[in-house]
Each structure stands twice: as structure tokens, then as C-alpha cells.
Amino acid sequence: MNTTDTGSGTDTSTTVKLVLAWLWVGIPLAWGVWVTLNNALQLFTATKTT
Amino acid sequence: MAAFLDRSHSIAGPGFSRWLVPPAALCIHLCIGQAYAFSVFNKPMSLALGVTAPAPGDWTIPNLGWIFSLAIVFLGLSAAVFGRWVESAGPRAAMFAAACLFCGGLIVAGLGVSIHNLPIVYLGYGVIGGCGLGIGYISPVSTLIKWFPDRPGLATGTAIMGFGGGALIGAPLAVLLMKYYSTPTSTGVAPTMITMGLIYFVFMISGALMVRLPAPGWKPAGWVPPTPAEAAARMITTRNVVMAEAVKTQQFWLLWAVLFLNVTAGIGILGQASLMVQDMFGVAVAAAAGFVGLLSLFNMGGRIFWASMSDFIGRKRTYMIFFGLGAILYALIPWTKNIGSLGLFVAVCCIILTMYGGGFATIPAYLRDMFGTVQVGAIHGVLLTAWSAAGIAGPVLVNYIRQYQLDHGVPKAEAYSVTMYIMAVLLVVGFICNYLVRPLDERHYVTTAEAVG
Numbered sequence: 001m002n003t004t005d006t007g008s009g010t011d012t013s014t015t016v017k018l019v020l021a022w023l024w025v026g027i028p029l030a031w032g033v034w035v036t037l038n039n040a041l042q043l044f045t046a047t048k049t050t
Numbered sequence: 051m052a053a054f055l056d057r058s059h060s061i062a063g064p065g066f067s068r069w070l071v072p073p074a075a076l077c078i079h080l081c082i083g084q085a086y087a088f089s090v091f092n093k094p095m096s097l098a099l100g101v102t103a104p105a106p107g108d109w110t111i112p113n114l115g116w117i118f119s120l121a122i123v124f125l126g127l128s129a130a131v132f133g134r135w136v137e138s139a140g141p142r143a144a145m146f147a148a149a150c151l152f153c154g155g156l157i158v159a160g161l162g163v164s165i166h167n168l169p170i171v172y173l174g175y176g177v178i179g180g181c182g183l184g185i186g187y188i189s190p191v192s193t194l195i196k197w198f199p200d201r202p203g204l205a206t207g208t209a210i211m212g213f214g215g216g217a218l219i220g221a222p223l224a225v226l227l228m229k230y231y232s233t234p235t236s237t238g239v240a241p242t243m244i245t246m247g248l249i250y251f252v253f254m255i256s257g258a259l260m261v262r263l264p265a266p267g268w269k270p271a272g273w274v275p276p277t278p279a280e281a282a283a284r285m286i287t288t289r290n291v292v293m294a295e296a297v298k299t300q301q302f303w304l305l306w307a308v309l310f311l312n313v314t315a316g317i318g319i320l321g322q323a324s325l326m327v328q329d330m331f332g333v334a335v336a337a338a339a340g341f342v343g344l345l346s347l348f349n350m351g352g353r354i355f356w357a358s359m360s361d362f363i364g365r366k367r368t369y370m371i372f373f374g375l376g377a378i379l380y381a382l383i384p385w386t387k388n389i390g391s392l393g394l395f396v397a398v399c400c401i402i403l404t405m406y407g408g409g410f411a412t413i414p415a416y417l418r419d420m421f422g423t424v425q426v427g428a429i430h431g432v433l434l435t436a437w438s439a440a441g442i443a444g445p446v447l448v449n450y451i452r453q454y455q456l457d458h459g460v461p462k463a464e465a466y467s468v469t470m471y472i473m474a475v476l477l478v479v480g481f482i483c484n485y486l487v488r489p490l491d492e493r494h495y496v497t498t499a500e501a502v503g
Contacts, residue, residue, distance in 0.1 A: 014067050021073035021260060025080060025212075032218030036347055042340035043333070043396070 055258075057140025062262035068197040068270070070260055075190030075209035077257025078145055081250040082152055082186045083216015085125075086346070088118045088175070090221045094228060094237035098166055101237055109168055117159075117175050119441060124180025126438030129188050133431025134293060136185060137424075141193040141261045148186030149254035153247040155179025160243030175243075184434065186254070187213065191414045192427025196264055199423070200273045202415040203365075207357025210411040214350030218343075220246075282489065284364050289495040290422030296429045301420055301490055304483045308369055309413050310436040310443075311480035315376065316406030317444030318473040319399055320345065322452065322466070329462040330387045331395065341396065348400040349407040356408025357415060365416035366487060372405040373481035380474040384467035410437075420490060447472070 053059060062068075092114045099105040136144040158174030190209050198205035227245055231238030269275075281288055296302050319326075323345055324338040333341070360368040379398050386395040417433065418426045448469055455465040 011065065014065060018067055018069055021070050024256065025073045025076040028219050029076075029080060029212075029215045032215060032220075032222065033347065035222040036218045036343040040340045040344040040347065043337045043344060044340075045337075 055140075055143040055146055057138070057143070057263065060140050060142040060261060060263050061265050062268075066262055068264070071190075071194055071197050071262065072205065072208045074145075074257045074260035074262075075194055076212040076215075077253050077260065078148060078186045078190050079209050079212030080216045080219060081254050082148070082183050083213040084220030084224075084246070084250070085118065085121055085179075085183055086214070086217035087220035087224065088121070090224045091239055091243075094239050095163060095171075097237055098163060098239065101235060107166070113168065117171060119445075120172055120176025121180040121183060122441035123438045124177055125183040125187060126435040126441075128181040128184030129431035129434040130184075131431075132181075132185050133188060133428030134425070136189045136431070137192065137427045140263060141189045142258050144185055144189035145254065145258035145261060148182045148189065149251055149258060150182070152179050152182025152186055153251035153254065155182055156243050156247035156250065160240045160247065163243065164240035184431065187434065188427045188431045190257070190261065191430060193261060193263060195414060195418050195423055195426055198270075199275070200270050201358070201361050202418050203357040203359070203361040203412060204354070206414040207354040207411040210357070210414075211350055211353040211407075213410070214346065214353050214407050217346055218350065223249075284419070285366060285487075285489050286419045287422050287490065287495070290424040290497075291420075291429075291490065291494050292496055293425045293428040293432065295494050295496070296421050296425070297432055299490060299494055301487055302429070302433070304487050305413065305416060305420070306433055306436045307483040308480055308487075309409060309433060310440050311476050311483065312369075312372060312376075312406065312409035313437055313440035314444040314447065315380065315473040315476050315480075316403065316409070317440060318380075318448050318469055319402055320349075320406070321445050321448050322469075323399065326466050327392075327395070330466065331390075331392045333392070341399075344396065345399060345403045348403040352404025352407035353411035355404060357411035360412045360415060365412055365419055366484060368408070368412050369416070369484040370481065372409055373477045373484060376402060376405050377474040377477040377481065380470045380477065383470045384464075387463065387467075420487075422495075 092111055095114055096109055096111055097104060099108045132144075155174045155176075155178035158178055159171045160174075162168070162170030162172075162174050191206050194205035194209055195202050224242055224246065227242040228238040231241040231245075275281075275288060276284065276286060278288075280286075291299075323342050324335075327333050327341045328335065328338045356368055356372075379402050382398055383395065386392075386398060413433065414426065414430050417429050421429050451469045451472065452465050455468060456462065
């Protein structure tokens with residue numbers, strides 16, 4: 001390996017791997033953020049107890 | 051199989067993109083971050099026998115609270131004990147071990163719940179799972195630091211953001227599964243834990259398969275290491291200190307105190323956020339849960355924001371902001387109650403939580419600046435005992451102060467003021483500790499060959 005490799009390969013298979021890898025972690029994280037945001041909205045919409 | 055996991059088999063070949071390493075790290079951290087959401091099991095586990103109402107023999111919430119505490123203690127202990135092994139065995143073997151321990155721990159805990167045996171749950175999630183947490187926490191972080199010498203803060207922030215994000219996935223996933231598995235005679239906790247153990251195992255192993263180490267001597271194209279003068283100005287070393295030597299330095303223990311105080315103060319908010327917003331502003335339980343969720347989001351976002359920011363402004367300055375701004379914000383919390391501003395209270399708490407998360411995410415890069423890259427995982431592992439200590443000290447301190455106030459007739463809504471002022475004082479102490487961090491003396495450094503050992 002070139003010791004000053006860009007570490008950001010540009011061929012198609014690398015690009016596909018990158019997209020799949022980020023989707024693999026991004027989708028569950030986005031789902032978690034979405035659910036949490038929906039729950040957090042209750043802070044501003046739920047009525048006070050007192 | 052053993053050869054496949056070997057360090058030498060995980061060296062990146064030509065054309066490998068380093069941007070595949072952050073998702074590999076996230077595969078681990080998004081799973082082990084489930085630990086932050088463990089409390090979602092507490093109520094159903096306390097109704098394991100009675101299902102709808104507590105029955106004789108049902109576990110109490112304080113007893114269940116020990117599961118999380120044990121896991122955090124074993125996180126720190128295992129990171130400290132196995133840190134050197136993680137460096138020598140390489141990230142793939144370490145991630146594989148973390149997957150087996152963390153997911154195995156979840157499954158053992160599930161079996162413990164199914165036979166209603168609390169010591170087995172402690173052993174499963176607390177001890178075995180806790181060891182998986184520790185090994186899983188440090189291995190991707192150390193690998194990312196090696197891949198991103200130009201942006202170590204961004205790299206560690208990405209991974210450790212995943213730990214914060216793990217709670218956002220773990221909580222709703224557990225709720226969904228418990229709903230699916232629950233029956234009129236079962237809360238569904240045991241099959242939920244076993245299912246989560248299996249799902250997380252697949253996810254964590256995918257990270258272990260994806261991860262690579264850079265070849266010796268690799269560096270990003272176009273990146274020029276800082277000159278000695280630049281490095282000295284920013285307190286960044288280009289040499290290495292071995293773990294056994296690092297723990298003998300004053301700088302290591304100052305950073306230990308920095309992490310301990312930052313986490314203890316953060317727990318002061320996180321540990322009582324739900325009760326605090328209900329008592330201080332009279333909001334409903336559902337809204338309080340929303341508030342806790344909002345804090346989790348800022349905790350996660352702060353990890354990548356502050357760690358990335360530290361690449362530009364320096365680690366020491368970043369912690370100066372955490373402690374300086376943090377002390378002011380903690381002291382402001384009682385004032386937000388006095389003026390009755392829920393919005394300001396929420397804003398202040400959210401900013402504090404960004405700095406709590408930022409403290410976790412920036413510390414590996416701080417260690418790398420001080421002690422070099424070769425044994426940073428092992429040194430980080432030992433430093434994580436500060437988290438374990440804070441995980442015990444923080445809640446004890448917060449709960450004791452609150453109870454003392456209530457026992458002495460202080461109204462509920464005002465019982466938090468003293469706690470917040472004490473947390474502000476802790477942050478001032480943290481500010482001083484961080485201020486005292488100085489570059490290491492020459493005698494601590496070794497050659498790279500000696501550090502690789």
C-alpha cells in the first residue's frame with residue numbers, strides 16, 4: 001500500500017461499499033432519532049399536571 | 051477462524067477507503083450504547099411475576115438499578131484490563147470478543163429473567179455484558195485514531211456519537227419487542243433480551259468484518275504532520291508513551307479527574323432529569339419522558355460536534371469551555387425555575403448535555419495528543435475507570451443531596467438548587483485540573499518499536 005494513500009478509494013465497488021455501509025448504520029440511527037424526536041415533542045404539547 | 055481474526059489479517063489492502071471504518075465503529079457503538087437505555091426494562095422486570103401489579107417475590111427498582119451500575123463498573127474494569135490485549139490482538143478480534151460478550155450477556159440475562167433469578171441477570175448483563183461494553187468501546191476508537199491522524203476528534207466523535215445513539219435505538223426497539231412478546235402472564239422481557247442479543251450479534255459481527263487497520267507507515271494523502279513547533283503549541287506529541295508509563299504521569303491522572311468530574315456533573319442532570327422537570331415546572335410524566343429523549347439527542351449530537359470542534363480549537367480549550375460554560379449554566383438552572391421559564395431551563399440542560407457527551411468523545415483525542423497513537427486504546431481503557439467511578443459517585447451524590455434536602459423540609463421544587471450549585475463547584479475543580487495539564491516530560495517517551503512491543 002502506498003504510504004500516502006488517500007484512504008478514500010474512488011472505484012465503483014468502493015463507492016457501493018461505502019453507500020451500503022453508511023446505510024447499514026444510518027437507517028437504524030435515523031429511525032431512533034425520529035422516534036425520539038416524536039417523543040420529545042410531547043414536552044411542548046402535553047398538558048401540565050399542575 | 052482464529053487466523054481470520056488475527057491482527058495481521060485485518061491490515062487494509064490498496065484502495066481501501068478509510069471512510070468504511072467509521073460505519074464499522076458505529077456497528078459496535080450503536081449496539082453497546084443500548085446500555086444507556088437499559089432502564090426501559092426496569093419497570094417490566096419489576097412486574098415479572100405480577101405482570102400488572104407487583105406480586106410477592108417481584109424484584110424492586112433499587113435492586114434492578116444495580117444491573118446498569120455493574121455494567122458500567124465492568125465496562126471500566128474490562129477496558130483497563132484488556133486495553134493492552136485490544137491493541138495487540140487488533141480491532142477485528144476485539145470486536146468479535148465484544149460481540150460475543152455483550153450479546154452473550156444479554157442472552158444470559160434474558161435466561162435469568164425467564165427463571166426469575168436476579169444474580170444470573172447481574173452476571174449476564176452486568177458482568178459478562180459489561181466486559182463486552184468495555185472491549186467494544188475502546189477497540190473502534192483506537193482504530194479510528196490511527197486512520198484519521200488529521201482529524202482525530204471527528205473520528206472519535208463519530209464512534210462515540212454511536213454510543214449515545216445506541217440508546218435512541220435500544221429503547222424503542224425494546225418497547226416494540228416487549229409489546230410483541232407480552233402475554234397476559236408475561237411482560238415479554240426475557241424473549242426481548244434474547245432477540246436483541248441475536249440482532250445485535252449480527253450487527254456487531256458486520257462491524258468486525260468491515261474494520262481494517264492501516265498499513266504501517268500509512269498516512270492520508272496530502273497530510274503533513276504538524277511541525278515540532280506547531281505540535282508543541284497545540285500540545286500534540288508525534289511520539290509514544292506506553293500504558294505502564296502513562297499511568298505514572300501526573301497528566302494521566304489530571305485527565306482522569308477531568309473525565310470523572312465532567313461525567314459526575316452530567317449525571318447530576320441526566321440521573322434526575324425526569325423528576326426535576328416534573329417537580330420544578332409541574333409538567334406531565336409523558337412530557338418529562340420527552341424531555342429525557344431531547345437530552346439524549348443533544349447528548350449524542352454534542353459528541354460529534356465538540357469532538358470535531360476540538361480538532362480546530364484544541365482539546366485543552368474545548369474542556370475549558372465545558373468546565374467554564376458548564377459551571378455558569380449549572381448555576382443558572384435554579385434561576386430558570388425562579389423566573390418560571392421552562393424554555394430556558396430546557397435550553398440550558400440541552401447545552402449542558404452536549405458538553406457531557408462531548409467530554410466522552412473528546413477524551414480519546416486528548417489522550418492521543420498527550421501519549422501518542424500506538425497504545426492509545428490501552429491508555430483510554432484505563433482512563434475509563436473514571437466513568438465507572440462517576441457512574442457510582444454521581445447518582446449517590448445526587449440522590450443523597452436531594453433526599454437530605456427533602457428530609458430537612460425543603461420544598462420539592464427547590465430541592466435541586468443545592469445539587470446544581472455543587473455540580474457547578476465540581477466543574478470549577480475540573481477547570482483547574484484541565485488548566486494544570488502540561489506537555490509530558492521527555493523521559494516518558496519511547497520509540498515506536500518499543501511501544502508496539
